[in-house]
Amino acid sequence: MNTERFKERGMLFLRSQGFNRASASVTAILSGLLFGLVILLISNPSQAFDGFLIIMKGGFSTGAKGMGQVFYFATPLILTGLSVGFAFKTGLFNIGAAGQFVMGAFAAIYIGVKWTFLPAPWHWIVALLGAALIGGLWALIPGLLKAYLNVHEVISTIMMNYIGMYMANMLVKATVYDSRKNLSMITAESSVLPKGGLDAVFHNVRSSGTLDYSTVNSGIYIAIVVAIIMYVILNKTTFGYELKACGFNQNASKYAGINEKRSMVLSMVIAGALAGLGGGLLYLSGANGRQLKVIDVLAMEGFNGIPVALLGLSNPIGIIFSAIFISYITQGGNYLQSMDFVPEVIDIIVACIIYFSAFALIIRNIITKLLKRKKSEGGEA
Amino acid sequence: MDILFLVVQQTMFFSIPLLIVALGGVFTERGGVTNIALDGMMIMGAFTSILFINKMHGSMSGQSLLLIAILIAVVTGMVFSLLHAYASINMKADQIISGTALNMFAPAFAIYVARMIQANGVQQITFVNTFRIPKVPLLGDIPLIGGFFFRNAYITTYIGLAILVVSVIVLYRTRFGLRLRACGEHPHAADSVGINVYKMRYAGVVISGGLAGLGGLVFVVPTSTQFNATVSGYGFLALAVMIFGQWKPMRVLFAAFFFGLMKTVASAYSVIPVLNTLGISSDVFKMVPFIATLIVLAFSSKTSQAPRAVAIPYDKGSR
Known part of the structure; x- marks a missing residue:
């Protein structure tokens, strides 16, 4: 029974x-x-299975530090995944995460380098807010074009990707450029995200006895918190319900008294702010972390937001896991270079x-x- | 005058691939399948054909080599587009997602294969350009027009224009064209009179794949001496050209010339005296084609004449 x-x-x-x-x-x-x-x-053929094993082992190939790197690179992916996923949920396809991401990254780096008058916690908080703001503004344009001029957001966000890439290159060269390395400058110490206790776990011990730290920092906490907030907004608030309703059926939403044009623009701006924040989180990681490269290549983190969102079924909690998965196998791929x-x-x-x-x-x-x-x-x- | 000749010739190099690929977009969308994977298909077509030119270096050269390369590019694009056709027609998948997947696949595949087969894992495929026609006999001597269109030209330019003529005829003067357009406007009506919607849509997608593959080669040959797994977002620009051209071949031609001119300004500003003295960053010029696209789309999208059934999977059972 x-x-x-x-x-x-x-x-x-x-x-x-x-x-x-x-x-x-x-x-x-x-x-x-x-x-x-x-x-x-x-x-x-002879090395295929070994190679595949390396991919599957992912970040574990280099121990605790490697796993730390997995979380470090998962952080921006969670945010761009949330950006694409949130837009999906509200009936929009945001291919523009790459442009929003790189513009957000520039804003964070600019504030991180220039606004040294801010004390420690406020400096990185303001830099992150700046990143989200600029990312949101970058998505405002396609949002307005879609709502008021019927321009398909897939095309307009792709155009904004290229404009953002060249714009970020130009702005970096004009303001925070390290011309010897062809990179952006390293941001001030006060703008670097705190480690949040993660350095105690994610490090390797070198043979000399010194510690080899991973770049991972509290950005991953922020990413997870943002994902939970997005979950709550989408599933537990009237605001989120309205945005989703517009995605399902614009005319019905309008009939129900929702300002559908405003909702559409807002959805796009929120998606852009998420991607921009992702840029800020990746690049505010001090001298060991990433600096913005001045090259004519679209930010991969932005495009990888699309598979992250699709695998996570656009569910913010699912996106956390899918981002970690994509970052995990990408790390595995980097170790493949040791073979042919x-x-x-x-x-x-x-x-x-x-x-x-x-x-x-x-x-x-x-x-x-x-x-x-x-x-x-x-x-x- | 020399600068004017140069600008017109450059404009042709940029416009013709846009024209060819955008015409491909017209065929697939008129049949009811949206294809944002045009960029990926261009990359695949350019990749195989440039690789062929690279391998044939020394044993073949000139127009015959280019013609075979063109054939390879077309076939590659067609085969690759079958993946999109299968996903969006048989599997009724979201066409944007399928297209995105192919766009990600193509550059990764091109880099992977190039680095696996070339010495020292080099990802750029170099080629020797033996295809430029310095002067077309007779026609090149015509004053003005000869300088604009028949000197420093490529055979691909004339092929592109021929494709335009053929496209107009096929779309508007043949049974196939009428049926294809019917499938993009109202597939159920087409089905009810015995047209096989799936077959027609397959045809549309495969034609777009072939043209995109060709466009990839046509883009790379005059403007570079190596292929680096990218066509600089040209497939996306071609989509914009198609929308700006309102899915009509002749309008697409004008749209392609407009964007070609913008792109020429972006790449050749340093030799145009008026622009060079302005002292504006090169990045600004690189943005110009994309900003122009956005502005043009803002004005032309309100009264969009997109095929009605585009991007909607055809399901016989649905009403």
């Missing part, structure tokens, strides 16, 4: 929407990884994961069908 009930509950869980959706994501990930393995096998492989195989894997996640609808239907068949078979017996 008890086992019967347990079984029934299990079946209920299997047929629940959440499980169904998550299993589609897992299927996409597995298919992508399998494809990656095939690519490795074709290009270098090229780290771009990770980008290929991620691209395949997105491609297969586009099939989510069909995969879900297949899973539901399989479960239904199982149920009817069980009924007959």
Whole structure:
């Protein structure tokens, strides 16, 4: 009797929407990884399995420091993932996270280098707020264009990506440029995000006995807190409900008394602010962390927000995990260079994961069908 | 006068690939499938064909080599676009997501393969440009026009213009074109009179893939001597050109020339005396084509004439 009930509950869980959706994501990930393995096998059969193992070991390959790096690079991904995911939830496709990210990064670096009159905690707080503000402003333009002039946001945000990239290059060169390294200057000590106790865990001990610290800092805490806030806004507030309603059906929302144009612009601005904040969190990490490169290449962190959001099913909590996953295998890819492989195989894997996640609808239907068949078979017996 | 010639010739180098790729966009969208993977398809087409030119160095040169490379670029683009067609037509996937995946895949694949097969893991594929026609016989001697269009030219320019003519004829003067447009406007109506919507949409996507692949090669050959797994966002600009051209081939031609001119200003400002003396940062000039795109889109999107059923997967059962 008890086992019967347990079984029934299990079946209920299997047929629940959440499980169904998550299993589609897992299927996409597995298919992508399998494809990656095939690519490795074709290009270098003798080392393929070792290489694949390195990818799977991810950050663990270099111990605690490596795992710290996974969280360091996951931090901006969580934010750009939230940016894309939030826009998805409100019916917009924000491909512009790269531009918003890099503009936010510039704002944070500028404040970090120039506004040294601010004392320690306030300096990085203001720098982060500046990053979010500029990221939001960068998304305001496509938002307004979409709401009032019917310009598709996919095209306008792509254009804003390129404009943002050149703009950031120009502004860095004009204000905070270290011309010897072709990088932005290192920000002031007071603007660096505190370690938040993470250095006690994520470090390796060198043979000489000194400690080799990871770059990870309290940015990861901030990212997780922001994700939780976004979850609450989307699921527990009227404001979030209105934004989502506009995404589902503009005309119905307008009929229900929601200002649909304002909602659309706001959604875009919030998405941009999230991506901009991501830029701030990555680059306010002191001399050991990243500096902004002055090159004509779009920020990868922005584009990787798209797979992060898709894998996390645009759910802010899911996005935390998918960002850590993408960062984890990307770190694994970096260690591939020790063998005769090229780290771009990770980008290929991620691209395949997105491609297969586009099939989510069909995969879900297949899973539901399989479960239904199982149920009817069980009924007959 | 020499500068004017140079500007016009440069404009052609930038406009023709935009024209070809945007026409590809017209075919796929008129059939009802949106294709933001044009950029990725350009990269794949450019990658295989430039690699071919690189490998053939020494044994072949000139127009015959270019023509074979063109064929390879077209076929590559077509094959690659099948992935998008399968996802968006058979699997009824979100076409933007599928396109994004292909856009991510193409540069990663090009870099990966280039670094795996080339010595020292170099990712740039270099090639020797033996394709420039200094002067077309007879036509190059025509005053003015000869200097604009028939000197320092590439065969690809004329192929691009030929594609335009063929596109107009195919879209508006053939049974296939009418059926394709029907599938983009009202697929159920098309289906009800016996047109195979899936087949027509496949045709649209594959044509766009072929043209995008060709566009990738046409973009790289006159403007560079190496391929570095990028076409500088040209596929996206082509999408904007298509929208600006309101999905009509002749308007697309004008849109492509407009953007080509903007791009020429961005890249050749240093040789244009008026612009060079302004002392503006090169980054500003690089932004110009993209800002111009945004402004143009802002004015032309309000009365958009996009195909009605574009980006909506066709489901026979739905109403």
